[in-house]
Amino acid sequence: MTVPENVLAELRTAAQAASDKLATDIAGLDVGERLGITDAFLICSAPSDRQVSSITDEIELKLKQEHGSSPLRREGKDSGTWVLLDYGHMVVHIQHEEERALYGLDRLYADVPSVDLDLAPSS
Template sequence: MTATDRAVELVTAAARAASDKLATDILAFDVSDQLAITDAFVIASGGSDRQVKAIVDEVEDKLREIGAKPVRREGERDGRWVLIDYGEIVVHVQHEEERQFYALERLWRDCPTIDLPADVTAGPAGA
């Protein structure tokens, strides 16, 4: 089983939104073979609590524009690791320190990655 087309659409929109707020190390994994509850994870990092919150706000705004509403949101109060569950995808926005400590990409390395558009992976201004 692979992620649905709708899940990939949401992944791309979430990754673009995170990139727009200068998130770093944006990755997406197809976890549909491993988890029955979701198709994909998006992981992104922010350099400060304020940036993490800005990334989360932008992801929610952009996904709302394409008709997706979060089922659940966790960790928003602390701003260190915010999880936004959309059912089909789960977006993890982590402070850089939490990202290094928890290393989610290491935990999910056996899952295939979902290719993101070049403007997402290139970072701001094509850097």
């Protein structure tokens, strides 16, 4: 695995925040060797625009609180169907279930290693 430990810690924090807000199909991908511009992707889904927004807010809050990290760019917040949070070293994709099926990031990056997100069960 090429994901640095500090990035892995933030990826896991973001994944747990998403899980806590009931995101589904949460996946971490080691894209560093394939892309070269970022180390990892976190991809997760939600069934509604409102939940996409809620997951986005929770991820941003937890990463700020626990790691002092803020996104360099934020795209799609107004649409509510696909929000991209670019932290430089990792990119978080929060997608409406229909958008995820349509654009198929999982299929595009099926050849990269998965990242163990070490998720605790949601309470």
